[in-house]
Amino acid sequence: MTRTSLITGSIRPFRLRLTLFAALRAFLAALTAGGFVFAAVTLGSKIAEREADGEKIVWFAAGAAAVVTLIAAFLVFLPSRTETARQIDALGLKDRTLSMLALRDYPFEIADLQREDALRHLGAVKVSRLRVKIGALSVVLVLIALLTAAASVLVPSSWFARERDGMGETWEQVMEMLREERDRLAEAGENRLAGEMDELIRELENTDSILRAVGEISDAEEGVKDAAREGDASRGAMNEALDVLEEARRLLLGEEEPPEEEGEGTEGEEMLLVPGEGEQGMEGPGDFPGEGEVPGGEPGGNEDGSGRGSGEEGGEERLSRMTEPVYDPISGTVPYGEVFSAYYSDYLRDAQNGGIPYEVSGAARSYFEDLDR
């Protein structure tokens, strides 16, 4: 047996034990990291209102953090030969093992004597005297991590619900309505409309402002109409989707539900019930104005000018007029409740495209905020 192998062999049992300790310490570190990451992802998803607890992403993130930490910590804690010697010497060997390692290639008699002395003392030391050193802080951290992880699952999402301009309940109602509509459209095979609805839901989930939400609804309406125009959605489905969107906008703006109209009017008729309707030549409830015009818009009504027609026809009318602001030019007043969303949508688009000069951007923002108030 060579001198080096003799020395290495003498400290091998100690090194194996220290490797085991390193693995244990690395496991604790991994548990700590995994626990904290689990808690962070779970709480993060709740704060972002994306219920992720119990889902794969949480376990994946926690597992990945634990594995990376396990490997890194093991490599850090893994004792070198010198470190092993140092730990053995701490058992009262007075640097004999360290010296033996350092002098293994020393060719003098004194080195042989030192080696024999060190091996003799090393043989008298039981491996079990090496004790794992786990700091109280490590144990406390593991416990905190595990408790935090458990608590993050138990914490109700409502703790993190957004205030949303003080309309929390209404907001939830709107979201629920939109989700139902999305599911209904998806079941009906109206995939494009369902997609529009889904996109709107996602946008609203990340929005705190009512103003912005109303703008997003207007964009969604455009998308719904585009889908119908391009033949990717049926008229009936479009109308229902538009109804839901309108209802959503109404709820968010805090408008009262419009009174029930009698007659056979289509949805298009309701849309045209605006202040000053008589002066625009409308013949009565449920009729389209025929030759009457709404400023900035195309005349509504069906072919015979009666204003009566199928929902599909009303939808067409609405399709062309939906985004046009409707107001009474005589009175000079603007029904902001109706035009606001369109204006705001335009404002948002221009603001995003840099279409509003910097000098007036602040004033424009204040303007819309005041209107909203």
Add this chain to the structure above:
Amino acid sequence: MNNDWSMEERIKYFSRQYGAVRAEIAKDIVGQDEAVDGTLIAMIAGGNVLLEGVPGTGKTRLVRSAARTLDLMFSRIQFTPDLMPADVTGANIIEKDERGNNVQRFAAGPIFSNIVLADEINRATPKTQSALLEAMQEHRVTAGGRTWVLMEPFFVLATQNPIEQDGTYVLPEAQTDRFMFKLLMTFPDEAELCRIVRLTQDTQEERAERIMNGEELLAMRETAKQIPVIDEVVEYAARLVAATHPELDGAPETTKKELRFGASPRAVQALISGGRILALTDGRYNVSRDDVDALSCPVLRHRVKLTYDSIMRGRTPDEVIRALIDELRGKRPKTGKTEDAEKQNRRIFTRA
């Protein structure tokens, strides 16, 4: 000691002789482990020793006993304020030869000896104290325009009294640095006092007998020099000495707060050379950091200077040195009542 002996035989001889000398001195000195072991280690390493203790603690007796045991020439100089350098080194004198002519002759002073006991060294003027400097470091004396080489082995064992400081001259740093160890002769406890009385009732003479001679002592020194010191231990000793310097970057907080000046590089040399001998007396063939720790107080206590604030708070150099060791070793500093420094000093060379 035979020149043909193997290293193992030399080391066995070293241990045997050390034990025998130690036992012989114990016939004259009761207790005082640090002082006895420290003196022997310094003599084997070729270092000088400063013994400090109140009167009657056996300082002079220890030196005389060591000289007898080692069969070395011994001279004693009682330092007083009117002592002149020539009284230490010697001087040229004019005398008549056989023909009646005046001739100049160098009359060697008491420094020309193997062991020089400089008793109460702090009572002489700095000028006279400095007469020892060259002898202590280079084992040479320049007097009367000539340089004389002192015989080997050569040691200066100086004593000083920590009390009665009136009329004394504090040793200059350059001189204290040349003492390998500063050893404290502590006041004996009650049991030791009784033993001292029994020991000295019959006679005041030393009882220690000759064990070996100067040549054998030099051979032991050569044996000790063969003990290997690994880098880790040297680095540890260097780190400890560097840690006593408050002006260095990264100096420990304890140092910045407690010390004005740190130890010189001679301190590292003393720690390592002393550590070799301590290892051999412990039956080891390697110097360990424990040896460095054990020697740190005797080596460093006279080489560091406490801040005025520390002095006012009653701190001792030993306490500060131990705190530094704890810091370097990553040990938790001791809390609560500080253990009496004297009791700790008794244990300084106690082996596990």
